[in-house]
Amino acid sequence: MSFVLELRRLRLLHALAGYGTVNAAAEALQLTGPAVSQQLATLEREVGIPLVRRQGRRLVLTDAGKVLVAHTNVLLDQLAAAEADILALRTEIVGTVRVGAFSSATTSLVATAWRSIAAEHGERLVLRVTGMEPEESLAALTRGEIDLAIAHSYDLLPFALPPTCERYDLLNDPVVAALPEREAAEYCGRPVDLAVLSNRSWLSVPSDTSCHEMLQRACGVAGFVPHVVAQTGDYSAVLALIAAGAGVTVLPRLGAQHVPPGVTLVALARPINRTVFAVTRHRGDRHPAVSAVLDHLCRAARGLEGHSASSS
Secondary structure, eight states, X not given: OOOOOOHHHHHHHXXXXXXXXXXXXXXXXXXXXXXXXXXXXXXXXHHTSOOEEEETTEEEEOHHHHHHHHXXXXXXXXXXXXXXXXXXXXXXXXXXXXXXXXXHXXXXXXXXXXXXXXXXXXXXXXXXXXXXXXXHHHHHHHHTSOSEEEEEEETTSOOOOOTTEEEEEEEEEEEEEEEEHHHHGGGTTOOBOGGGGTTSEEEESOTTSHHHHHHHHHHHHTTOOOEEEEEOSOHHHHHHHHHTXXXXXXXXXXXXXXXXXXXEEEEBSSOOEEEEEEEEETTGGGSHHHHHHHHHHHHHHHHHHHHHHHHO
8 A cells, every 4th residue: 555645744743753742743833732633643544553642641652653753854854955955056145043052152152153143144144042951952953943053062971963963063162170269279270180179069050961960970080979059050150159158160161251259260180171063954054044154153163262272
């Protein structure tokens, strides 16, 4: 038996796989929940086999549904690549580029790139930026919600990109210790071994982030489990607490762009580095507007690395 699959319905199944619920998929696709359910039921009739099953209040994919979504991923990537190849034949750089970026990249790389994009392209090239942790932005990129993700990975944490994505390294972001000024003076500019801070109180970002996991692993390598007394998603707040004498931390250098009085950043005796990179879907850089944004991000990254080198 043969049948014809409509891409529109395949997109619905793909969205359901990504969002987990009919309502969330409907909202993302700007449809109603009943419309999504109706189209999914039609797709199941066309295929002749169940594609989803109910698990509590959620719909989950059957084995057949998973197979069809895997093929849909390939189809959507090929369509995106075809669109990028056609757009690459145009000479005018114009359009809107949707970017997902973590906080410290937004306040440094994206802010700098935004300024230069506005100066060079005016209103012809528009950025739409959403704050996202790397895990969020990569998932959003895979679902087609954004055109470009800015993510990071630590050398202490293995990291694998989705197979249909392409990575563009932007800069190396060293991890440093943030200490009260008087305590940092004891090291006279020398790198600090985290083992000597094992008895201190520690400050951290939330436990569901890779930056928190990096702190845990860094301390583990030094032979201890940190006693965390405060957690906040804002590195500025972490640094303010250190200035108040609440404890110490380690953080990527980009996260400490504004160091308050009373806090000193010290290099680590055992270096830890974070790589900041941009990610597009396969051949996404062929899109003229996306390519232009990548170029401006690379320029911003070179400027930041040059500034870090001159101030170190």
